[in-house]
Amino acid sequence: MVKIKKIEDDAASLASLKPFRLVKFFSYSGLAVFLLFTLVLSWVISNHAKKVLLERSEAYAFVVAENLSHQVFQQFVLPTVVRYGKIALRNPEQFARLDSVVRNATHGMRIQAVTIFDSRENIISYSTVSTRIGRTGEGGIEYRKALAGENNSVVLSTGSLLNLLPGARPISSQLSTFIPFRQYQANNQKGDVIMGVIEVVQDLSEDVVAITKLQGSIILTSMLIMSALFVVLGFIVARADRIIDARAEERRRLEQQLNQSQRLATLGKMVASVSHEIKNPLGIVRSTADILGKRLKSVAPGNEHLAEIIVEETGRLDGIVREFLDFARPQELKMAPTSVNDIFSKILTFMAPELERQNIVLETSLAQDIPQVSLDQGLMHRACLNILVNGVQSMPEGGKLTVETRYEKTTGMVLLVVSDTGGGMSLEKLGHIFTPFYTDKNRGTGLGLAIVKNIVDSHQGTISVDSKEGEGTTFTIALPLG
Ligand SMILES: Nc1ncnc2c1ncn2[C@@H]1O[C@H](COP(=O)(O)OP(=O)(O)O)[C@@H](O)[C@H]1O
């Protein structure tokens, strides 16, 4: 039965945890998906930017190359043919002229190099990069395409995002554009004869680096944002975990309390019925032993103490049974305005001989101006008696018992203070003394203070204890006037 209940409880707490775990899972996976999405997005953006850059650069290169081919034809080819009869770039004068035409035409434009290939053989007739001049076979497929009349271009790129790291090789990107070098007709229209191929090289490294940096910063920013979100989410989850744990703990505690009070209620009923059953036969045993004692006096003198032992022990048993009944019986308060001083006076008169026997000095300080308190006299008498008896029991070798009553105007409470100079209690013990059946006495029931607490609680009062091991104990009951 108990096991089944525990399983049900576990299932219930698991069920309440489930939605939270789902939320946790969705939040974390949502962040991961978002991160992945930004990575893909940054890749798409930078690729698109590179594509646009290439298209624009290519279009620009075509215009530059067309213009160049026109200039070279007009300002170099025509004048040279007129002057020398044919073009021979080995002639330094001709070369210098071509070079100056090319340089003038490309001056101030973002052009890295210009190369002119011959049409008959794949040979470089002119290049702004002097080491290339005269080389053969360098024009690849783009050269042949241009020779066939088609403008085209090729990109030579090295490096990626990783090349942005310090110490890595720098990113480089070059766009080589090839166009056919045509003869122009008199009306400046392009003719059909292709004399060679013009290659224009643009250095796009700077732009590509800028785009790659942009890609890097998108990735970095999104990673930073994501990690910040992860940290925040982590904090929230940890906090929620703590709250959930605390709630589960609180629920367990409440359940335990409930179980305990249920157990105590059942126990109380049992104790009440058993004690009740014992009380009557106990009375009969006691009175019979009394009679027996008197008879023994005449029949077997000197043995009366045997009967006295029975009477004494039944008396003690009766006390225990009464304590049990007091503890278990539901209390109906019969409230009436009462003087707390009277309660103490009655008890102390009754206890005086016992105190004397035990070498206990009594000191009383009962305030006279104290107002009457609405309380159940019988019960409060019982509570004070229990505390006083405990005090006496704590001083087997004698000591001082102090009883004090006081009215505190500020709080409107009447205080009943009982102090002894007995053995005192450790902190650990103090935590248990109000628990039913807690006792360290051989013949104790452990119910005295539990009963006191019940009575004080039912009067809306409070009870506090101050104790020092080896020095003594002070109990203070505070009661509202009612
Ligand atoms: N005045 C006191 N000085 C020292 N210990 C005390 C005092 N009052 C109570 N105690 C401790 O509290 C325990 C519980 O007291 P109580 O509930 O009256 O049960 P019992 O008197 O039957 O032991 C005692 O066994 C004792 O250890």
Ligand SMILES: [Mg+2]
């Ligand atoms: Mg006691």
